[in-house]
Amino acid sequence: MPLRSDLVFPQTVVPLVINRPSGIRLMDEVLVGERLVGLASQLHPEIDDPGMNDLFPTICVGTVLKMLKFPDGSTRIVCQGQTRAKLVRVVQTEPYLIGEVEPLEEVEEEGVEIDALVHHINRLFQRMVDQSQQIPEELQVAAMNTREPGRLADLLASSLPFSIEERQIMLGEINVRLRLERLSQFLSRQLAVLELSTKIQEQVGSELSKAQRDHFLRQQLKAIQEELGEGDSENPEVAELWERIKTANPPEEVQREAERELERLVAMHPSSAEYSIVRTYLDWLALLPWDKASKDRLDLRRARKILDADHYDLEKIKERILEYLAVRKLKQDMKGPILCFAGPPGTGKTSLGKSIAKALGREFIRVSLGGVHDEAEIRGHRRTYVAAMPGRIVQGIRKAGTNNPVFMLDEVDKLGNDFRGDPSAALLEVLDPEQNSTFRDHYLDVDFDLSKVMFIATANVLDTIPSPLLDRMEVLNLPGYSEEEKTLIAQKYIIPKQLEAHGLVAADLDITDHAVRKVIADYTREAGLRNLEREVAAVCRKVARRRAEGKKKAVTIGPGQVADLLGPSRYFRELADRTGIPGVATGLAWTPTGGEILFIEATGMPGKGGLTLTGLLGDSMRESAQAAMSYLRSHAKLLALDIPKLSKTDVHIHVPAGAVPKDGPSAGVAIASALISLFRDRPIRKELAMTGEVTLTGRVLPVGGVRDKILAARRAGIRTILLPRHNEKDLVELPADVKADLTFRLVDTLDDVLPKLFDDLPAKAQPVKPSSGRVRTAGPKKSAASDEPKSKFPGQHPRRRP
CATH class of the missing domain: 2.30.130.40 (LON domain-like)
Structure with missing residues (x-):
């Protein structure tokens, strides 16, 4: 083998x-x-x-x-x-x-020489045991109890770390005395190696002790130099760093921490890994604006002029900023407000933050929080981690260079959370005026005062923001724009901006108001202005190309030229095509990008009175349809409906755009109207839309998102809108031109709705007054398209909860 x-x-x-x-x-x-x-x-x-x-x-x-x-x-x-x-x-x-x-037979000898060799080998083996901790105790016991010299030599030769050649020499030696002599030589060499290794290890240990002694002496030397009034002349870098920290004028606690870290830095060798970590930390302490603040410009007229020049309308937000300036003028130590701009995309939330910073005369910092999952992104990493650094709040403050910038937390509604923590929970301290004066970043591990910072958060929807965080912010809603407002903004802001961006001047291109209205109506469908700006940019690019080709003639664009430049219309008003049929009603829906009209279609077929609902509807919307159907059946006689027909007709209610999820109770009035139209076999007025929640007793309850819904109805060509009476207060915020174009009918019950559905109502159809009583209604659920915003929009959802 x-x-x-x-x-x-x-x-x-x-x-x-x-x-x-x-x-x-x-x-x-x-x-x-x-x-x-x-x-x-x-x-x-x-x-x-x-x-x-x-x-x-x-x-x-x-x-x-x-x-x-x-x-x-x-x-x-x-x-x-x-x-x-x-x-x-x-x-x-x-x-x-x-x-x-x-x-091969062993040659054994006896005598004093053999005994001496065995004794010498045992002594060498014992010294090896003392030098090395790796020899097993079982080998020691076996060696002590082996009396035969040849057996002892074989035992040690097979167990100790000899080379294969050395072992082979001892295996081939049949003379026991010679074998013991060979073993003695090999043991002596192994012992010498072990002793040398131990000596080297002791020297390394003494060097470490020497480094500790040098550190102690260096500390004594430093103390003596301080007593003599001498500075640290050996390390000018440390002296320069300390001077920068003192110039930053941090609080006393921060200065003491910096002194401790500087003492550690002086005692370290520049080549050590810890040296760069401490050096970077001290750099951060020296760079932060502990005592540096920009001076507020408290001229209210100038601030108003800047805000008006950058943004049209948004009166509530402008008034809030001017109020802050007025109070700041009277009370210098006022804490910075914490605002949250909520509204559809493209309504100017982010750009408004820049205008506020410009009006206040402060630095502007924007941090995007969309998709952030790690809590350390807010609070920073502890210095024990490799490549640790402060969180985004402290980084933004350092970038601003002042301790009172306008700090925008963009897309705060899109924060995530996972096993690394919840960033929204870390923001609770940042956005609390009672706590952020002692904000402690994990990397700095000292308090930093954020109370002078003006925090502005932006969000498209508020239902994804945790309630404790939302409670800390003052929510200001930025609603969608009407067609007239978009036209004015386009002429005053968007078109001049795009002309400059494409190397054109006002004399090169003139886009008429009618052309802008056509672009808004036929090429965009949004609450904000982003798509409108893209379409204007497309027009400017085509004009710029003509000028680059040598055509210097000025271009005027009217409604007739829009299709030549932008292609066929992308959107059309489908109201005339979809209505005018029995069983079809026009409802109003709210989405995160603005309002939309919503068609409710109902049809009947012979059956047993069943109800089918389609269109990817949520639970709340399904319950609204069931409540409306139950109301019709319970009041069929008084509504002048054919009772036998009701019981023998299967009803199918469908909401088109079936791939888009829809939920919320505010389509109740529209569903009930569609059912009444179906069983009356009479079409509802074409230019009529409605919104409101319906109970089993026929009461119409208020809903949210009224402004966005009304603007969507006006874009679609609606002229009359049925609203719950409790939503009358929401009409105050509507632009005057919108109110002039629309007729609003306020209703309390389905009694008030029925006379307004058809062009004429027979005298026999006299609906009864609903009986008193309340039922529990289901709240709205999150979906891609909802017929009302969530209840976190202040003042937009005054629903009564039984």
Whole structure:
């Protein structure tokens, strides 16, 4: 059995791993017979098929005690060496090696010399045990209890870390005295190696002790220099850093922390990893504007002029900023307000923050929080982490260079959370005026005063913002714009901006108001202005190309040229095509991007009075349809409906745009009207839209998002709108031109709705007054398109909850 890197001595038990097929075949046959096998070490372990010349001449004949086979194909055996032998020749190589061996008899001697050698070897072995902690206790016990000199030599030679050549020399030595002498030489060399290793380790330890001693002496030297009034002349970098920190004028607590870190920095070697970490930390302390603030410009007229020049309308927000300036003028130490601009995309929330900073004379910093999942993005990482750095709040303050900038937290409604923490929870301290004066970033680990910062958050919807965070902010709604407002904004702001962006002047291009209105009506459908700006930019690009081609003539664009420049209309007013049919009513819906009209279609078929609802409707909308159907059946006689027909007709209610989720209770009036129109077989007035929640008793409850819904109705060509009476207060915020174009009918119950649905109402259809009583209604759920905003919009959802 050729062994690559093992060697077996007589009277020792050794486990061996066999991977070669020839060795496995050999073991299978040996175990059947006397279990004797010759264990020969290879001269070169890398040879897979060794021959006679590849093996050491002295081998050990052993007995196979046990064999185990493993799933990886290898075989493991346990062998016990029996006697030494000399390999004379190899007589067969296949399927495994068969050799002729000659037994070797040990030459044993007795006397004082042998005893002295044994004593010397035991003493050397004991010194090795004292020097090394890796010699097992079992070997020590076995060596102490071995009386035979030859057995002792074999035991130590097989157990101590000698090379394969040294072991082979001792295996081939049959004279016990000579074998002990060889072992003594090898033990002495191993002991010398161990002692040298221990000496080197002690020297390294003494060097560490020396470094500690140097640090202690350096601290004493520094104390002596301070007593003598001498500065740290050895490290000008540290002195310059300390001067910068003192110039920043941080609070006393921060200054004490900086002193402690500077002392650590002086004691460190510049090449150490900790040195750069402390150096970077002190740089951050020196760069932060602890005592630097921009002076507010408290001229109210100038601020109003700047706000009006940058943004049209938005009176509530402008008034709020002017109020802040007025109070700031009277009370210098006023804390900064924490505002939240909520509204559809493209209504100017982010750009309004820049205008506010310009009006106040402050620096402006914007941080986008959309998609942020890690709490450390707000509070920073602790300095124990690799590449740690402060959070976005402290980074923004450092970038601003002042401690009172206008700090915009953009898209705060799109924060996420996962196993790394909840960033919105970290914002609770930042946006609380009672707490942010002692804001503590994990990286800085000292308090920083954020109370002078004017925080402005922006959001499209408020239902995704946690309630504790929303409670800390003053919400200001930015509603969508009417068509007239968009036209005025386009002429005053968008068109001049795009002319400049495309290298044109006002004399090169004139877009008439009628052309702008056509672009708004036929090429955009939004509450904001982004798509309108894109379409104006497209017109400017085409004009710029004409001028680049040498056509210098000024261009005037009217409604007739819009289609030539922008292509066919993308949107159309479908009101005339969809209405005028019995069973179709026009409702009003609210989405995060503004208002929309919503068609409710109902049809009947012979059946057993079943109700089918389609159009990807949410639970609240389904319940509204069921409530409306129940009201019709319970008041069929008084509504002049055919009762037998009701009981034998299956009703199918569908809301088109079936791929868009819809939910909310405010379509109740429209659903009830569509059902009445279906069973009366009379079409509802074409230019009539409605909104409101209906109860089982016929009451019409208020809804939210009224302004956006009304603007959407006006864009679609609606002229009359049915509103719950409790929503009358929402009409105050409407532009005057919108009120002039529309007629509003306020209703309390379905009694008030029915006379306004049709062009004329027969006298026999006299609806009854609904009985008193209330029912529990389901609240709105989050969806891609909802027929009312969530209740977190202040003042827009005054629903009564029974």
